[in-house]
Structures are given as C-alpha cells and as structure tokens.
Amino acid sequence: MKTKIINSVLVVSFFALLFYGCSTYKEITSKSGAQLWGENCVRCHNAPSPSAFSDTEWETIAQHMRVRANLNSTQVNKIVDFLKMAN
Amino acid sequence: MNQKIIFIFLLAFLFYLTSQTVVPGQSKDEIDALKKEIMKTKPGTSTFLLRGYAHSGLEIMDDNSSFVGGSFNPIFLWRQSSKLLFESELELELEDGETVIGLEYANMSYFLNDYITLRLGKFLIPFGTFGERLHPRWINRLPSNPLGYSHDEQVGPSSQVGIEIRGAIPVLTGYGINYSIYLVNGPNLNDGSIEPEEAGKLHYDNFLDNNKNKAIGGRIGFLPLSDATLEIGFSGQFGKVGNTGSQYEDVSAKLYAFDLSYVKMIKELKSIIDLKGQLNIVEVDNAEYVTGDDPNGMYSFDNVSKAYYGQISLKPAFVKNEILNHLEFVGRYSKLLLPSKAAWGGEKTQLTFGINYWIDWRTVVKFGYQTITVDSNPGLPVTNSFLLHWSIGF
Structure with missing residues (x-):
C-alpha cells in the first residue's frame, strides 16, 4: 500500500513537471x-x-x-x- | 661660399636620410620583437589548467583538541580541443602521521554532441549530488560531512571505474533534465572471511573488479522551474557484489538515492536561501556470514543501510552592512542507520550548526558546533565538537 502511494505520487509529479515544463521552455531558451x-x-x-x-x-x-x-x-x-x- | 652652402645642405640631407632610414628600421624590429612576444603567449588549441582546493582547521572535542592538517586537492584539466577534456583530481592529506595521496578521479570526456558526453576512466559517481558536486571543502557549507557521506561509514558510492554517458536536455520540465547512465565495476562485498566484524559491508574502492558482473546505474535530475532554483534527482545502481566462485557469487546490491536542491534569492531578506537534502539507501541480498567468535557459527541479518541529511543555509549577501553580507548561517540534520544485527550496525544522529565568513567567493572561514548521538547505544555519551576550518578554492 505504502509503495503504491509513493509510486502514484511520483507518477503525478512527473506529469505535473512535464505539463509545467512545456509552458516555460521558450522562456528559458531566450x-x-x-x-x-x-x-x-x-x-x-x-x-x-x-x-x-x-x-x-x-x-x-x-x-x-x-x-x-x-x-x-x-x-x-x-x-x-x-x-x-x-x- | 656656395660650395659651403651646398656642403651643409648635403650634410643636412644625408643626416635626414640616415635618420629616416634608421628610426623606421628600429621601430620595425621593435614591432617584430613585440609580435614574437605576443605569439609566445597565444594559446594553442590544447590548454592546461591547474585548479583545486585546500582546507585546514582546529577541532575541539570533549576530551581532546587538535589542529587538523586538512587536505590539498589539486585538479588537473587538459582541454585537448572543443570536443575532448581530461580531468583528474588528487587528494593529499595527513592521516595517522603520514601523508597519503589518493586519486579521486581521472577520466576523459568526449562531447559527442550538444546533449551527450561520453566519459571513461575513474569518475565521481552521480549517486545523489553530495558526492559529485557538493563535497569539495570550499563548496560544502559546513566543516564536516553528513553521516554516511564520507569515506568512513560510507553509504553509497563516491568514485568508481567505468564508462558513462551524461548530459542535459532542454525538454520535459521547465529548465530541462540532466541525466547520467554508467557501467562500473561496482562495490564489492566483504564476506567476513578476513574481517568478521565487517561481514556484509560493501566496499566502494573496487578498482579491479571482483566478479564478471558490472554494476549499472544512473541519475536523472529534473529542474521543473524556469530559473534553475529547484532540482530533484533520482539515482540508482544495481549489480552483483560477491566474489566470483564464492558462495556469495549471486549476492546483489540495490542502491537508491533521492536528492533535492533549492537555491533562491529572498528579496525581503536580501539573502540567498539554500536548501539541500539527500537520502541514500543500500540494500544487499541476505546472506549467511561466519561469526567472529565461532568459525562454524553462521548468522544472517537484513542488510539495509540508510543515510540522509537535510541542510539549510542563509546568506545575507545583499544587505548593505559590510560584515553581515560576508556571513552565512547554516544548519544540518543528519542520520545514519546501519543494520542493527550486523557487527558494524548501529544508529547515529548528527546535528551541526555553523557560521561562515566568506573572504571572497571561494575562500571561507567556517565556525561549527556539532553533536553526534549514538542512538543505538544510549549509554554512550553525546560527542560535542567545536570546529574551525578555513577552505580555499583556486
């Protein structure tokens, strides 16, 4: 159960970072x-x-x-x- | 009279001519000499640079005090071309009355393209960030290392021999990701045949492999914000650790690390806040080891070790006061958890506070107060230390 919660948090965090990252990429290259x-x-x-x-x-x-x-x-x-x- | 005038005129003309021919000649020689001097200092395509760091200090404990010789770590950098770099670091330190020289790393990096670098040799392992990036004395904010992050009582690798690809890609998250994948000899297992008190312990100085198996590992770091203030990293390393042909041949180790870094300027405080943290976990397959007392007696234990720390520092670098803007205030909590049933097992807690005075951006005087509590043996007294170190990077 504990492992499932940790895995879920990691997966959600990954996609949250991915989504946020796409919006800021242009800002960084400049x-x-x-x-x-x-x-x-x-x-x-x-x-x-x-x-x-x-x-x-x-x-x-x-x-x-x-x-x-x-x-x-x-x-x-x-x-x-x-x-x-x-x- | 006319002849005299003509003679004087010719003499003057001759003087003019000679002066005109000599002076430019001398200037040309000077220019040529100057050119030669300049050409001597013109850098070639390959360049060499010697850098490094050093530290020393005074340590006062409950029952003794000593000046510590510290260490001197020269770093040699050879830039062969825009594609090729060789780097090496030596560590020269005083230990038990002798000068000890160690090879921290020596490796060659080849930049395959913008995002991939190939590295071969002995390199610092990207297992978390402390061992690879933060351990140099002029970078480490405190005079000591966290528990489990120094050569004694080490939980996790520091440097190993092998091959690695690494780089950074501006995709997925705000600032991009950085990555590393490597193949190394990996740690080796102390089976206790010579040192029964260390049975089950991993040693990370496996520079000539003890088996055919190679450890595979890597780290991925995410920088999710647009200003590189936050980095979150996950590391792992997996491989067999037992000697070939022994009963421990199939014993494997799984190593994990989680690291976090957050560095941000807080305008309201006119200060830079720096948060660092790392958790290392080392899991070795269960095996039976000979007891020290009875050569026929065997024992086994859950061979899991953990070491973690959390650190916060505040540097009021933007206040107007000339003394205050050179100061830095640091606090760190560190914990070491070794297998309780192992002869080398136990649990310790380290608490360290420090005030640093930065003479310049790479020279620091560190004052620290540290306590170490042996949680697994409450009968032992708490060790208190006052630490005064200076460190310089160059």
Whole structure:
C-alpha cells in the first residue's frame, strides 16, 4: 500500500513537471549568458567573478563545469561569452 | 661660399636620410620583437589548467583538541580541443602521521554532441549530488560531512571505474533534465572471511573488479522551474557484489538515492536561501556470514543501510552592512542507520550548526558546533565538537 502511494505520487509529479515544463521552455531558451551564469553557478557554489580567470582559462573551466554540472553546450557557450565580455 | 652652402645642405640631407632610414628600421624590429612576444603567449588549441582546493582547521572535542592538517586537492584539466577534456583530481592529506595521496578521479570526456558526453576512466559517481558536486571543502557549507557521506561509514558510492554517458536536455520540465547512465565495476562485498566484524559491508574502492558482473546505474535530475532554483534527482545502481566462485557469487546490491536542491534569492531578506537534502539507501541480498567468535557459527541479518541529511543555509549577501553580507548561517540534520544485527550496525544522529565568513567567493572561514548521538547505544555519551576550518578554492 505504502509503495503504491509513493509510486502514484511520483507518477503525478512527473506529469505535473512535464505539463509545467512545456509552458516555460521558450522562456528559458531566450535567457542571456549573464542570467544563466547567475542561475547555474549558485546551485552549488558562489558565482565566480568574471575577472577571476582569463578568457582561455574560462573555456577550459566551462568544459569542466559542463561535465560536472550537466549543462548543455548552448548554456555553456552563452555563459562563456558573457564571462569573456565581462572580463 | 656656395660650395659651403651646398656642403651643409648635403650634410643636412644625408643626416635626414640616415635618420629616416634608421628610426623606421628600429621601430620595425621593435614591432617584430613585440609580435614574437605576443605569439609566445597565444594559446594553442590544447590548454592546461591547474585548479583545486585546500582546507585546514582546529577541532575541539570533549576530551581532546587538535589542529587538523586538512587536505590539498589539486585538479588537473587538459582541454585537448572543443570536443575532448581530461580531468583528474588528487587528494593529499595527513592521516595517522603520514601523508597519503589518493586519486579521486581521472577520466576523459568526449562531447559527442550538444546533449551527450561520453566519459571513461575513474569518475565521481552521480549517486545523489553530495558526492559529485557538493563535497569539495570550499563548496560544502559546513566543516564536516553528513553521516554516511564520507569515506568512513560510507553509504553509497563516491568514485568508481567505468564508462558513462551524461548530459542535459532542454525538454520535459521547465529548465530541462540532466541525466547520467554508467557501467562500473561496482562495490564489492566483504564476506567476513578476513574481517568478521565487517561481514556484509560493501566496499566502494573496487578498482579491479571482483566478479564478471558490472554494476549499472544512473541519475536523472529534473529542474521543473524556469530559473534553475529547484532540482530533484533520482539515482540508482544495481549489480552483483560477491566474489566470483564464492558462495556469495549471486549476492546483489540495490542502491537508491533521492536528492533535492533549492537555491533562491529572498528579496525581503536580501539573502540567498539554500536548501539541500539527500537520502541514500543500500540494500544487499541476505546472506549467511561466519561469526567472529565461532568459525562454524553462521548468522544472517537484513542488510539495509540508510543515510540522509537535510541542510539549510542563509546568506545575507545583499544587505548593505559590510560584515553581515560576508556571513552565512547554516544548519544540518543528519542520520545514519546501519543494520542493527550486523557487527558494524548501529544508529547515529548528527546535528551541526555553523557560521561562515566568506573572504571572497571561494575562500571561507567556517565556525561549527556539532553533536553526534549514538542512538543505538544510549549509554554512550553525546560527542560535542567545536570546529574551525578555513577552505580555499583556486
């Protein structure tokens, strides 16, 4: 009985997320590099200053964080462009 | 007179010519030299970067106190191209009077396309988020780890050898999903033949597999909101853990984890609130083990271990006060539940409070107060600790 309740909650949650997600997807793809930098870094640690590393170093760090934080290339490229511009 | 004038004129003209030919020549040399200097610093297509983190501190307990040497973790990153990355982390720490060097991970990532990355080698296992993302000392908000989330009394894997595909896809939920599927050697079962007191316990440093079976696992993370503040993750790992040819050959382990992260700026408080939580469950098939006292005596137990924690931190980063906006207030509740009938079983509760002072975005001084209660043995006194650590990321 307990397992059935847990499974039901999980299934309902999944479809609720799916439904909500479809409505917000367009909003996310239009986000700037600055927004993505601010939102993603703080999920684990403080957001770094763009001046902390050189442009070349940011490219290497971005690849490392793409793997570690499971980001896709669009997100990473936008963040790197922002960091280089603000550096 | 005319000859004198002509001579002076020619001399002046000659001086003009020589000055015109020498100066531009010198400037050209200078420019060429400058170009060469610039070319020396021009990055190639492959780049190397050394990063990492370190920590040290003072720990005061009920009956003793000690400065702890902490650790130094250099991270080596080689970016071979836009498609290829090698990363490795060493852990150098002082342990029992010696310097111990450990290989945390060493792996190669190949970016197959925008959404799929192939990884080979020894890598941090995405079993929940603490082990993979939050354990580095400059990221962990408290001076200690939750119960069951450090190398001693470990419930769940940290790093293993194998192959993995991972990535993020902007579908299904608001911010998208991230995923990982991997095949690794998996943990191995301590059958108690050498250490009877550890019979039934899983060891996660199975770098040379003890059987033909490989453990399959993965994690899926949902970011349902439009601003990446919330992430909910489910992880699992399944495989046989017994030695080939032994009576434990068919003993399997099922590992599950559930994790949650919520990071949000609260405008009213001018602060960032950070909630983290994770539950690890390790289920090993029942088996009979030799008792330590009697070589012929056998015993069995429900081999289920659990470790969970919940953590909240508040960082008033946007208040005007220069001291207050560098502070962070943290609280964590952690619980470890090991099989009660196992020789290594028991139940513990950890309560930790901390105040952090952030010198900059990656350097922190952490003050913590922690209690650990052994719930399975009420006769044991509660352990109280004052912890003062500094951590730096670089």
